[in-house]
Amino acid sequence: MMELTVKITNAEGLHARPARLLVSTANQFRSDIFAQLNDQKVTLKSILGVLSLGAEQGDVITFIANGEDEAQAISALQEAIAKSGVGVVYE
């Protein structure tokens, strides 16, 4: 299992455009991939799930990948987050 922690910095929160990018990235991998905000955990393979988190500026989201290609999935997500500019990754 691998994790990636991201702080949302975009003023509009985790909105539709970056959410779409994350979901389509997640769907390229076989691993189970989740997004967790506080005590809510949803699959990252569903746009409705991700948007239902309602993540706003300042929220910290943890992405969790579990499966054979988890390492590739996490690095692809890291790239997608950087590209969308929606947040910053905690090292």
Add this chain to the structure above:
Amino acid sequence: MNSIRGISASAGIAIAKALRLVHGDWNIEKRTIQDEESEIDKFESALEKSRSELHRLIEQTRERLGDEKAEIFEAHLLVLDDPAFIDQVKEKITSERVNAEFALQETTIHLVEMFENLKSPYLRERAADMRDVGKRVLSHLLQQKMVDLADLSEEVVLIADDLSPSDTALLDKTYVKGFVTNKGGRTTHSAIMARSLEIPAVVGTKNALEQVNDGDLVIVDGIDGEVIVNPESSLVEHYQAKRIRYEKQKEEWNKLRDLPTATLDGHQVELAANIGSPNDVADVLANGSEAVGLYRTEFLFMGRGTWPSEDEQFEAYKSVLERMNGKPVVVRTLDIGGDKELSYLDVPKEANPFLGFRAIRLCLEKQDLFRTQLRALLRASVYGNLRIMFPMIATLEELMSVKAIYREEKRKLVSKGVAVSDNIQLGIMIEIPSAAILADAFAKEVDFFSIGTNDLIQYTMAADRMNEKVSYLYQPLNPAILRLIKHVIEAAHREGRWVGMCGEMAGDPRAIPLLLGMGLDEFSMSATSILPSRSLIGRLLHHDMRKLAAQALEMRSAEEVAHLVRQNVILQED
């Protein structure tokens, strides 16, 4: 023929066939089914048809309106393919043995509600995407044609209950000549979009959708807020002429958008706009405004259950300053109390709210909220050209207290290392006669004045303009008011300060020649008055207006002044 009245949301005239945009209600009947397999097949096939329809719309929208608009449908496509959506519908069909349409309706309503309950206003708006997707699949299940705004092929006037953000995003000016809605006002989303797209629109008609049929010929008069259904041919000709006149005039005005405001003999003044929220800035810029002359911050505090936080205020002020891109923004601190009530602010009822506990009087007592607003403003100041204005100042002591609080908050922020601009001008509203009379003393203590004529006139004439029995006393052109204004301008200029005006009088074409003659430096008005005012000022000679103003100050009544202006100034272009 039938005429419907509404609110003019976007000026212009449109004449075309009506197209009713009916989204339909969710009132699908629940049926118990025997064959789940065939219901699921039906649903799958509707999904497939929706999918190929969306692909086609994405292509077409990208070509016609660009990538950004096409993204709306790409988001729809993702929702359509979402397991959370598809699986819920299928699961409902199988476990509850209900028809596909009903399962789709229940799932969509459930997901729409989920979005509507989110805290972020941005994400709440995504409820519309979910609703759109549900409606699209339903239309295929029911084999009904859905009206697609991105798929029009002839000129129409849209008639709708209201237009959602996803509707307005797809308005294509080539085909949508105008629109009419039952709901809404001048500042609702659809009205703002109509003005930015320059599509004539009449909103808030209450029942246009019920009175118009598809294919009816409709005239939308966005200038006077009227909708005419199935007009006689003579009336069509009349409106065609009106449209040509308007478009010619607009073309003239548009040429002035990026020009400075100056009289024929080169005297320059500044035309600014009054706003109530960051969303108004687009309108302000589109109308060629040189500044925001009055940002009424109270809208940030109204229509909610708690005080807006410092950060929330900071974001709003920053947003306006950034969007104005270095142009001046005069922010008026909180003007509530009196007749403007807040549910979460406990102020006893008063017999005379306009003469009561409001604006700066309230802020000086409830200093916490005043200080919060000042901190938010100071923090935002580095994002643009901020000017702060205090309302309802009656005495110098009040101004001194306000300035002391301001300096204290500024010092505290700076000592904490927070960046604050060094060039924040401070000013006061001149709306209480005592401040107008003592303007020479006030001028030594501030950087600018802005004359709030709505209140100044009602306090000077002792007449509530909302009271029909005495509203005749609301006389902007009364020489008493003009002399007061002249006194304020002269007092400020002697100290090298500038004077603006942010009441309705500043955009009144009968008053502008006189205000110009008296030396007013800045005129702040509703955004739509800016270009007509710039056009008017460009046809006047400052030299003549000074003489005209001097004459007006010697008149005995508002009637005489109005007559004098009519005699000497051509207010309308022919």
